[in-house]
Amino acid sequence: MDRGDHLGAGRYRVLEELGRGGMGVVWLAEDLTIGRRVAIKELLLPHNIAPQERQVFEERVMREARTAGRLNDPAIVTVHDVVREHGSTFLVMELIDAKNLSDVVAQHGPIPVDQVLSIAEQLLSALEAAHRANIVHRDVKPSNVMLDANGRVKLTDFGIAQSIEDPKLTSSGTLIGSPTYISPERLLGQEASPASDLWALGATLFFAVEGYGAYERPSTPAAIQAIMNERVQLRRAHGPLANLIMGLLDPDPRTRLNGGQVRYLIDQARQHATAGVQQGPVPTTKPMPKNKRGAVIAVVAVVLIVALGAVLVFSGVFESKQKQEAAGPQTSGQQPSENPTSESSTSAKSTPPPATAGGNRAATTKTYGEDGEITNLQVVMSGEPGTCFIGLDLNEPKFDCTVEHDTEIFGQFQLNRDSGDYPGEQSMVKEAEAECKSQFDGLAGKDKLKLWTLIPTKTAWEDLRRRKALCVVSKEDRTRMTGSVKGN
Incomplete structure (x- = not known):
């Protein structure tokens, strides 16, 4: 089709091409009957496609029209x-x-938090309208989310949406959708569902707030492997917004956030933003999800599963020294600014802040867990000594300590080995500080290092993988390290 062509018995005059995608071309056109401009999506298929496949794709477009026509929502x-x-x-x-x-x-970088919350709310409204009509979108992703200058959001492209009432139009075993926005259960072969749309919503919100895709990888197999095995790491999102994204990205659809829980966390995050306070932890409507690796191997036969090793992901652990000195010690639950400095400047100028002293706890000991002083912590398995990180917030683990890094977990040990019962904070503090100090004293160049001890909260203790204390160091002068402090 070319500019100036007419469609619909002369009703629509094509003006210009607006864009192209995997399945079609979008044209700007004028409705000559009503006198308004419209967008016309033309189904575009390869010339060598089999006739039966062409029929399937054409039926998909027709279904998009029927689907969208059944839905009534501003988004x-x-x-x-x-x-x-x-x-x-x-x-x-x-x-x-x-x-x-x-x-x-791509043009402006990560979206401000208040706008992310508006996007989340409007997309949720659109998805709930679809789900009430027994329609699953199946392809929620950033390129299908339109943002106008007035803050309005539109969810586009129901072309691969599947009504629960309709027969399948795809071949057996075929996955439809963008690989980096396909939920783990769909990769396991399960049918698309409202829960899988909500997972894709979480991945889309991650992209909006962090500025990059949570599971973007060099290849499709690598992206699938990341979705099935890795836990995302949030840098800019804290408190209820972080809980919202992590809850939507729960790999288990049975415990993933539902629409009501999403609305609750949107409201909580908005209250924090409106009050002008830093977002701290708030109670979620369910425990944060645990990584589920058990069912992975059967699905990802197409992927070379790499033994990734044990990883600890921390968000909001450290803050700039300049801010500390101006504001004083943090109170429990406070998080770093929503607009952190660049990684290079943070690495050069930041140092871990003292923890708020609790009981007989030293200022260099902090609790970790959803209800602890260090929140947004996800223990995948166990943090092995010699794990080095770029950034003082430990957001990007580097297993090879020969790479320049800012922090290192140089020691860990199991707490209360005798019975496994929760020993109480005071007992853990005493044991953890003594053991970490003992290990720290054996390090070469300890006089130039800063020691931090991390212990689990009672809630975190319920996860068997978190019943350990962690010994962490950074440089006293806030410069980067090369090589493990253990001399490995």
Whole structure:
């Protein structure tokens, strides 16, 4: 189709091309009958596609029109008409004068928190409208989220949406959707569901707030492996916003956040933002999910599963020394700023802050866990000594300590080995500080290092993998280290 062509018995005049995607071209056109501009999506298929496959794709486009026509929500793009001419199928849609979320982030970087919350709320509304109609979108992703200048959000492309009532249109074993936004259960072969749409919503919000895709990898197999085995690491999101994203990205659809829980956390995050306070931890409506590796091997036969080793992911552990000196010691639950400095400047100028003293706890000992002083902590398995990190917040683990790094877990040990019962904070503090100090005293160059001791909260203790104390060091002068402090 070219500029100046007419469709729909002359009703629609094509003006110009707006964009292209994997399945079609979007044109700007004018509805000559009503006198309004519209967007027309033309199904675009390879010339060598088999006739039976072409029929399947054409039916998918028709279903997109039927699907969108059944939905009524301000955040869903309206389909006005369907035209079949010149051997192709065209959808006549509401014209949205907006850029998609992917392009916005590419041009301007991460989205501000208040706008992320608005996006989350509007997308949730669109998905709930679809789910009430027994429709699953199946392809929620940044490029399908349109943002206009007034903050309105539109969810586009229900072309691969599958009504629970409709028969499948895809071949057996075929996954439809963008690989980095496909939920773990769908990779395991389960049907798409409202819960899988919510997982994709979480991945989309991660992209919006962090500025990159949580599971972007150099290849599709690597992306699948990351979705099935890795836990995302949040840098900019804290408190209820972090709990929202992590709860949506729960690998188990049975314990993943539902719509009501998502709305609760959106409200909590908005209250914190409106009050002008840093986002601290709030109680979630369920425990944060644990990584589920048991079912992975059967699915990812296409992926070379790499033994990743044990990882500890910390968010919001450290803060700039300059801010500390100006504001004084942090109180429990406070998090770093939503707008951190660049990694290089943070590494050069930051140092861990003292913990708020609790009981007989020294200022260099902090509790970790969802209800601890260090929140947004996910223990995948166990943090092995000699694990080095770039950034004082331990967001990017580096297993090879020959790479320049800012912090290192140089020691860990099991607490209360005798019975396994929760020993109480005072007992753990005494044991952890003594053991970490003993290990610290054996380090070469200890006079230039800063020691931090981490212990679990009672809630974190319920996870068997968290019943340990961790010994962490950074440079006293806030410069980077090369090589393990243990001399390995």
